[in-house]
Amino acid sequence: MHQIVKMPRPGRSRLSRAAGRPPYLSRYRVAPGQPWPPLGHRLCVALLCTLFVGLRRLLALVCRRCRKRQPRGPRPTMRILPLLLGAMLLAELLAPLALAAQHEAQAHTIAVGDTLPEAFWDMPLQLLQVGQAPREGSLRDYADSELLLLDFWHTSCGSCISSMRHAEALQAQFKGQLQVLAVTVQDAATVQRFAAHNDLLQQSRLPLVLHDSLLKSYFPHRLLPHLVFIRHNRLQHIGGSEAMDEAAIAALLNDRDSSFALYKDDFAEQRPLLAAANTASEGRLYYSLLTGYRRDAAPVVGLLPDTLGGSKRLYRYNQSLQQLLSYALDSKPVDKNRIVFEDTELNLAATAYHRHMGDKLQWLLRHGYCYEAQLPLHTPDSSMRQGLLISIEQALGLRCSLAQREIPVLRLEAPPGASATPKEGYVALFYLIDAYNRMPNALPLLDPDGLAQQWFVERQSLADCTAEQLLAAMRKAGLQLCEERATLPVWLIKGRGAHEQD
Numbered sequence: 411m412h413q414i415v416k417m418p419r420p421g422r423s424r425l426s427r428a429a430g431r432p433p434y435l436s437r438y439r440v441a442p443g444q445p446w447p448p449l450g451h452r453l454c455v456a457l458l459c460t461l462f463v464g465l466r467r468l469l470a471l472v473c474r475r476c477r478k479r480q481p482r483g484p485r486p487t488m489r490i491l492p493l494l495l496g497a498m499l500l501a502e503l504l505a506p507l508a509l510a511a512q513h514e515a516q517a518h519t520i521a522v523g524d525t526l527p528e529a530f531w532d533m534p535l536q537l538l539q540v541g542q543a544p545r546e547g548s549l550r551d552y553a554d555s556e557l558l559l560l561d562f563w564h565t566s567c568g569s570c571i572s573s574m575r576h577a578e579a580l581q582a583q584f585k586g587q588l589q590v591l592a593v594t595v596q597d598a599a600t601v602q603r604f605a606a607h608n609d610l611l612q613q614s615r616l617p618l619v620l621h622d623s624l625l626k627s628y629f630p631h632r633l634l635p636h637l638v639f640i641r642h643n644r645l646q647h648i649g650g651s652e653a654m655d656e657a658a659i660a661a662l663l664n665d666r667d668s669s670f671a672l673y674k675d676d677f678a679e680q681r682p683l684l685a686a687a688n689t690a691s692e693g694r695l696y697y698s699l700l701t702g703y704r705r706d707a708a709p710v711v712g713l714l715p716d717t718l719g720g721s722k723r724l725y726r727y728n729q730s731l732q733q734l735l736s737y738a739l740d741s742k743p744v745d746k747n748r749i750v751f752e753d754t755e756l757n758l759a760a761t762a763y764h765r766h767m768g769d770k771l772q773w774l775l776r777h778g779y780c781y782e783a784q785l786p787l788h789t790p791d792s793s794m795r796q797g798l799l800i801s802i803e804q805a806l807g808l809r810c811s812l813a814q815r816e817i818p819v820l821r822l823e824a825p826p827g828a829s830a831t832p833k834e835g836y837v838a839l840f841y842l843i844d845a846y847n848r849m850p851n852a853l854p855l856l857d858p859d860g861l862a863q864q865w866f867v868e869r870q871s872l873a874d875c876t877a878e879q880l881l882a883a884m885r886k887a888g889l890q891l892c893e894e895r896a897t898l899p900v901w902l903i904k905g906r907g908a909h910e911q912d
Contacts, residue, residue, distance in 0.1 A: 574611070820856065
């Protein structure tokens with residue numbers, strides 16, 4: 411799916427005219443890691459510094475004349491101001507050196523398919539086996555492994571600890587072929603202290619790499635866990651906890667195409683879906699783009715302003731249609747049982763995710779969307795939402811809106827004269843009502859008498875309960891469920907007629 415919505419191109423901005431830049435120079439945003447601001451901007455800063463210095467000399471001359479009339483000690487302000495101005499000028503002059511250092515650091519990062527340099531295997535590392543003393547070593551000790559897995563983790567990351575346990579089980583399953591190293595930036599004392607109160611880590615026999623900064627410089631990331639697969643001195647894959655997959659690892663070891671669904675890149679949002687360098691346009695480029703699932707990005711949303719270029723980029727990657735509509739309609743996500751479909755083949759199973767639908771990543775592969783828009787800097791939020799709604803409607807052939815509809819519902823009632831008091835092992839009815847209304851294809855459950863916080867039901871695990879089981883638990887607590895019809899606010903998703911699509 412690939413839908414581009416054309417947007418008007420305004421003329422050159424006031425900033426572009428003032429800086430004397432031709433329109434083609436102000437067309438693209440200055441992304442992180444790209445050449446720093448143009449010479450005109452730096453000259454303006456230098457001119458401001460010169461004006462400040464001249465003002466300081468003028469003030470100093472006035473002060474000297476005043477001191478002749480009434481002697482005073484030197485003003486502290488007059489001492490600090492030259493230092494501040496000097497620091498500003500020095501920062502301006504040293505910016506190219508800092509940028510060069512940043513580019514040099516980025517040059518060490520390794521992409522999937524690249525061969526690892528010899529220096530990578532000989533880097534000094536601090537290794538630890540839980541319960542033993544730390545020792546010095548390097549990855550050269552594990553270079554003979556058929557498949558080396560670097561598992562970046564942190565003691566504050568609960569899913570990292572669970573992932574490590576799964577990794578240890580896979581290492582036992584692929585014994586002699588798979589070697590797992592757990593890598594953390596924390597020191598030995600912190601890890602040992604945490605392991606003393608954590609059974610999973612205490613029982614782990616995985617070698618740990620401590621106080622790391624070198625490996626992270628090769629494989630930069632922001633989210634944990636972060637898994638790096640290395641085979642035959644070549645980077646094979648980078649992923650999250652979903653990459654801890656038995657079938658995918660077996661395929662990798664047998665030289666078959668792996669079935670990894672996601673390539674994890676925590677900085678993917680810095681690379682636009684639509685590369686401006688591959689387009690031809692006069693003046694600044696604005697666009698709105700809706701595509702399918704993006705394999706190199708996590709589900710992420712954000713707004714990247716470019717004040718220098720006078721534009722901003724809105725991105726919402728790997729989102730369900732329900733999540734996109736929540737932003738486009740400026741509405742909180744409604745319960746799944748309040749999404750109404752009319753005259754369209756689209757259904758709830760392709761619109762909103764629920765854990766009963768299976769693995770979320772596999773669901774997103776089939777039904778996820780990515781939206782991106784490059785807009786003028788001062789575009790109001792309402793226009794951004796409207797642009798997303800137009801993109802959805804044009805790409806999918808829909809009409810989406812907030813509406814009132816009469817739909818079948820269940821009304822909750824308590825028996826006449828009955829009351830409930832909290833007991834040990836009981837919880838508020840609210841949790842059952844909330845879990846039920848989140849179910850796909852369940853009738854909306856209404857609570858007009860406010861029983862959610864007044865009635866109590868026996869505590870139970872709600873994770874695997876079906877809608878029928880939740881209703882049975884409410885009836886067991888003595889509540890009555892009455893079927894009726896009611897007019898409620900809903901999301902209305904309608905298919906457009908053939909004449910409208912044309």
